Amino acid sequence: MSSIPTTQRAWRNVARGLPKDALQLVTDLPVPTELKPGYVLVKVEAAALNPIGYKLMKLLPNSVAGRPLTAEQDLAGVIVNGNGTKWSDGDAVMCFNPKGALAEYIAVPAAQCGRRPANITPVEAAGVPVCALTAHKALFEAAHLQEGQSLLINGGSTSVGAFAIQLAKAKGVKVTAIASGKNEEFCRKFGADEFIDYKEVDVPRYLSKNPPAILYNVILDAVGSTDPALYNHSCDYLAPGGVFVSVGPQPQGLADVPKFTRLLVDIATPKWLGGVRGKWTVISLKPDGKTEGMLEEISTLITEEKVKPVVDSVFTFEDTLKAYDRSMTGRATGKVVIKVVDAERIID
Ligand SMILES: NC(=O)c1ccc[n+]([C@@H]2O[C@H](COP(=O)([O-])OP(=O)(O)OC[C@H]3O[C@@H](n4cnc5c(N)ncnc54)[C@H](OP(=O)(O)O)[C@@H]3O)[C@@H](O)[C@H]2O)c1
Incomplete structure (x- = not known):
C-alpha cells in the first residue's frame, strides 16, 4: 500500500451558485488522520454526480449548507485504513457518503461502505450507491x-x-x-x-x-x-x-x-x-441502520449479474465542471462519473 499523503486535491463547494461559481479545486486539503471510531479511510478511485448535488449548490445559503464542504456523495475506492472495523486495508468498496466524495481520500462510516463486486470497475461502482x-x-x-x-x-x-x-x-x-x-x-x-x-x-x-x-x-x-x-x-x-x-x-x-x-x-x-x-x-435517502444491508444486497445482485451499473459518461478530475454540465442537461442516461485517480492507476 503506497503511503498516505498529508494533503490532497478536492473539489470544494465554497459558495452558493452554479458549479462553475460554487466549486473550487483545492490542492491542500488535509487528508484525515484521526479517524472517529467506526470510520474508515478510503482512497477514492472514482466519484459520481447526483442531481441533488448541483440543486443544493444553487439553492442553499452557506449557513444552511455548512460550506465549505467537499462535493457529492457517491464514490468507489480502496480502504487504506480499516480502523478496526469489518473492513481491511486493500478492500475494494463503493460508498454512500453525504459528507463528500470528490476528493482523493475520504473518511466514511464503515456502515456506509459496500463491497465492490469484482465484476465491475471502480468507475461503474461509483455510480451505484445513491x-x-x-x-x-x-x-x-x-x-x-x-x-x-x-x-x-x-x-x-x-x-x-x-x-x-x-x-x-x-x-x-x-x-x-x-x-x-x-x-x-x-x-x-x-x-x-x-x-x-x-x-x-x-x-x-x-x-x-x-x-x-x-x-x-x-x-x-x-x-x-x-x-x-x-x-x-x-x-x-x-x-x-x-x-x-x-x-x-x-x-x-x-x-x-x-x-x-x-x-x-x-x-x-x-x-x-x-x-x-x-x-x-x-422518500428521502439518508444513511440509516438499513444502509449496510441494502448495499450488501445490491453488491450480491451485481455479482450475480441481475443488476448492472449504468454509466452515461466519464470525466477526468480536472474536467469535473464539464461533468456537471453534462449532468445538468437532465438528459444523461446513467451516471456521470469522475475518475479521481488516473485511468491507468484504477484497479479494474
Ligand atoms: N429522494 C432521494 O433521496 C433521491 C435520491 C436520488 C435521486 N433523487 C432524485 O431522483 C431524480 C432522478 O435522479 P437521477 O440521478 O436518476 O436522474 P438522471 O439520471 O440525471 O436523469 C436523467 C434522465 O431523466 C430523463 N427525464 C428527464 N425528464 C423526464 C420526464 N419528464 N419524464 C421522464 N424522463 C425524464 C431523461 O430522459 P429524456 O432525455 O428521455 O427525457 C434522462 O435520461 C432527480 O430528481 C433526483 O434529484 C432523489
Missing part, C-alpha cells in the same frame, strides 16, 4: 413491492429508474417504463416489459383510457415530477391498496410552482373530500 439505494428504498421499504406484482416507473431512463427496473425484475415483478422514445432500448435492455413514450402520449390520459389488464401495485416517480396528473388519474390504473412513491417533487423554476402547489393540495386532500384513492408517499 441511485440503487434510492430505488431499493422506494420499491421495497416505502411501497413494499412483492414478487409477482406490477410496477409502473415514470422516468425509466433516469439512473434511479434504471436501477428500479433491474431491482424489480430481479424480484420477479412486471415492469412498465415511461421514458422518451429514444430511451426505449435503454429501458428494455435493463428488463422493462412494457414501454410508454411520454413524448408521444399524454401518459395519465393514455393510461386512463388504456389501463393495464392487471393494475399496477406500485407507481414510482423516478423523475421527481411536480405535475400532479399521473397521481390524480391513478385510480384508473393503480390497484386498490397500491402505492404511488416519489423520489421528491422538485420545481425546476417559478413556472412549476402552480403545478407543485396543486400537487401538494391533492396529496393532502382526504379521499372522503374527493381526494385520490391511492396512497402518495415520498
Whole structure:
C-alpha cells in the first residue's frame, strides 16, 4: 500500500451558485488522520454526480449548507485504513457518503461502505450507491413491492429508474417504463416489459383510457415530477391498496410552482373530500441502520449479474465542471462519473 499523503486535491463547494461559481479545486486539503471510531479511510478511485448535488449548490445559503464542504456523495475506492472495523486495508468498496466524495481520500462510516463486486470497475461502482439505494428504498421499504406484482416507473431512463427496473425484475415483478422514445432500448435492455413514450402520449390520459389488464401495485416517480396528473388519474390504473412513491417533487423554476402547489393540495386532500384513492408517499435517502444491508444486497445482485451499473459518461478530475454540465442537461442516461485517480492507476 503506497503511503498516505498529508494533503490532497478536492473539489470544494465554497459558495452558493452554479458549479462553475460554487466549486473550487483545492490542492491542500488535509487528508484525515484521526479517524472517529467506526470510520474508515478510503482512497477514492472514482466519484459520481447526483442531481441533488448541483440543486443544493444553487439553492442553499452557506449557513444552511455548512460550506465549505467537499462535493457529492457517491464514490468507489480502496480502504487504506480499516480502523478496526469489518473492513481491511486493500478492500475494494463503493460508498454512500453525504459528507463528500470528490476528493482523493475520504473518511466514511464503515456502515456506509459496500463491497465492490469484482465484476465491475471502480468507475461503474461509483455510480451505484445513491441511485440503487434510492430505488431499493422506494420499491421495497416505502411501497413494499412483492414478487409477482406490477410496477409502473415514470422516468425509466433516469439512473434511479434504471436501477428500479433491474431491482424489480430481479424480484420477479412486471415492469412498465415511461421514458422518451429514444430511451426505449435503454429501458428494455435493463428488463422493462412494457414501454410508454411520454413524448408521444399524454401518459395519465393514455393510461386512463388504456389501463393495464392487471393494475399496477406500485407507481414510482423516478423523475421527481411536480405535475400532479399521473397521481390524480391513478385510480384508473393503480390497484386498490397500491402505492404511488416519489423520489421528491422538485420545481425546476417559478413556472412549476402552480403545478407543485396543486400537487401538494391533492396529496393532502382526504379521499372522503374527493381526494385520490391511492396512497402518495415520498422518500428521502439518508444513511440509516438499513444502509449496510441494502448495499450488501445490491453488491450480491451485481455479482450475480441481475443488476448492472449504468454509466452515461466519464470525466477526468480536472474536467469535473464539464461533468456537471453534462449532468445538468437532465438528459444523461446513467451516471456521470469522475475518475479521481488516473485511468491507468484504477484497479479494474
Ligand atoms: N429522494 C432521494 O433521496 C433521491 C435520491 C436520488 C435521486 N433523487 C432524485 O431522483 C431524480 C432522478 O435522479 P437521477 O440521478 O436518476 O436522474 P438522471 O439520471 O440525471 O436523469 C436523467 C434522465 O431523466 C430523463 N427525464 C428527464 N425528464 C423526464 C420526464 N419528464 N419524464 C421522464 N424522463 C425524464 C431523461 O430522459 P429524456 O432525455 O428521455 O427525457 C434522462 O435520461 C432527480 O430528481 C433526483 O434529484 C432523489
